[in-house]
Amino acid sequence: MVSHNWPPQNQGAKKPHVVIIGGGFGGLTVARNLRRAPVNVTLIDKANHHLFQPLLYQVATASLSPGHIAMPLRAIFRGQKNVRVLMNRVGEIRAAEKKIRLVSGDEFAYDYLVIATGARHSYFAHPEWEKNAPGLKSLADALRIRQKILATFEKAEAMLAVLQGNDWVRGGADGLPARTVGREDDAELRKLLTFVVVGGGPTGVEMAGAIAEIAHHTLKKEFRGIDPRTTRIILVEGGEHLLMAFPGSLGENARRVLEKLGVEVRTGAVVKSVMYDGVYIDDEFVSAANVFWAAGNTASTLLKTLGTPLDRAGRAVVNAQLAPENFPEISVIGDAAHCLDSAGGGPLPGVAPVAIQQGQYVAKKILANLRSSKLTDFHYWDKGSMATIGRGRAVAKVGRLHLTGFIAWLMWSLIHVLYLVGFRNRFAVMILWMYSYITNSRAVRLITSDDL
């Protein structure tokens, strides 16, 4: 049962061991860029797959299947003999000993360590809110949210079916009057058909737009009791406009598009409390069965075990070679890192292009170190940012160029499809998008768990 594939053959003695924690954009890029390097790589992730996070909201809103946006890490690296993949959780970094410790207690020694653990949602010191306002960071999250959304409409329909049930068998003439929808039923229905999305960044904007499309377009003809078009979708953002990381004009464009889709946009508004049956937006209680969290980012608590300075979001502060204080053999990249933009301004944002470029740099750094050659500092080349707002519309910023509408969406689609790992995924997603766009359907509206 034990194979003889590890360590790879014919390598002489003591090839350096690179341990990469995290198989997202950053970690994946480092591993791939080390394919010709004279090192052995262990890539550890708590999931068994690489996840294309920008499209996660499409799984959550039933446009794509998990299989379209994720690929098993083992499949990605099957041909790269100097990489082994482990599905496991790291509990502690023992930087002084150059070891990591798994939650199981077992340890690995490393010569180089790359920490690319990504980010989690921040509930602003209210972790108890997570239960009633789930976030969207993993496939499990996305499937849970999809389940919630679809089940909500089913419940509302079931409620009404029972109320309307037999009135047309008996008719009015038979003496048994149709039950009318009473005030209590009304309030329950209203709660079921209200969605609140917290956070007006790209994820929140995408989610709100997608839910509005489901409710107001896709499901329009599929229910006999409820009218899905009366669904309320509220998007709450604390800043003065949506997409605070973008210029105000693009944020305003996003607002207009969302409002046209039927979303109520509230900027300069803060969620004060999350209950099981609704939220307090400032001082107003909104009764809602579905609250989704897309606000705030905080880094993995694993970084605390590094013992080096962290910022307020828990990210590890790194220097211009992406290393934390005192540990040149460690690199922290992606959403886990607080890395100042060499062009000035604040730290680099937690977006995919940053993680990818940092990953490429770290691979170069390791190679330079092995050869004892010189290394320049890391510079991020900002090629632009974009966010979709719904079917066929997006906003994009490339340098001083602002784009909106369909052109921006085309660009967004092309770039995202190109970055999808694996030819099969790219092809399948493209076909599915074309199909969905033309038919305005939601391809994967399945409730696959046993209970509602």
Add this chain to the structure above:
Amino acid sequence: MVSHNWPPQNQGAKKPHVVIIGGGFGGLTVARNLRRAPVNVTLIDKANHHLFQPLLYQVATASLSPGHIAMPLRAIFRGQKNVRVLMNRVGEIRAAEKKIRLVSGDEFAYDYLVIATGARHSYFAHPEWEKNAPGLKSLADALRIRQKILATFEKAEAMLAVLQGNDWVRGGADGLPARTVGREDDAELRKLLTFVVVGGGPTGVEMAGAIAEIAHHTLKKEFRGIDPRTTRIILVEGGEHLLMAFPGSLGENARRVLEKLGVEVRTGAVVKSVMYDGVYIDDEFVSAANVFWAAGNTASTLLKTLGTPLDRAGRAVVNAQLAPENFPEISVIGDAAHCLDSAGGGPLPGVAPVAIQQGQYVAKKILANLRSSKLTDFHYWDKGSMATIGRGRAVAKVGRLHLTGFIAWLMWSLIHVLYLVGFRNRFAVMILWMYSYITNSRAVRLITSDDL
């Protein structure tokens, strides 16, 4: 929030109400065939989707996504105005009152009732075995099994990674010896890498073949610690050959193909007990972390509330018009019915073509009843049976014609793809099969839940 789509407009008074319990092959066929009938139809299913069950094992073994083999019932019937879909569970049939009662306590009255509730696995009076030997009847089942299979290989690899962990960083010369795989580790690994499939019918044969392909082919190059080809797969069948519903020669063909794939086939063998860490096959204990149940069928307990005769598998006995004793307005079809083959022999098997033909008949029966016209008895036209055994091989029986091998598999593929609901599904599955067949890959090897 309340729409005015129900009941459908312009229908005059008191259109007859047809209630269909179950949205599988049988229930779906009845509903679709009533599209021009002057009736209102309520279709109730505990899931929100129609499931193409013959391909469920491919979701369980990571070849297909749920989205390929299931379609939301609402989407199927969106254009059929006289059908409404409810996701709900029926608790009781009050046949004397012509009502059904949901588990919530609410009731619906009907003029015609169609019971198409399908079948569950039978654990032969040992329901406690289900926990350690899950079956394969729903998408939730399939995803759970997929999870188990993939997680098993991950766990085994993680075990070995820790054991082998650092030996090539230290090498032999550094004084820290590589840990060897000890006897205890060996037993644990052996248990992890052993799969037992119980039941040698089509589902069991398909599952065993697919797991063998994953282990012995697909994953071959993806692990560095374990050698997946040393996985043991045991298929246990109580009858004298596999595929007892087929002629013995086809059963023997299936055996040979499976053995070539690396499956240990045990016929005339019975599982005496299922434990958390293995099974007793006759008197031999086999240590296995994965036991899957594909044996025995029993009908839904809902049928007991009918109060009419049931057979030993809990199926309702029906007459030549598919109605139970004393209730001509009720029809029971598909796996839920004990219906004698008019051509002689025992009751009709629980396979899709039977359910579909019965569904067509029931729709005709209802129409005939509405028009007070004559109705012939139900006759099943046996167009043949088939089962796959692995990539590119199957057995098929059409009348006296027996087919095996690739030709049979082509036929099987074509027929199954044709019957898949929805053009999109057919197209996608065909493309995916061609891709998988050519590349010998498993397209959807994702672990999407939070824990292993």
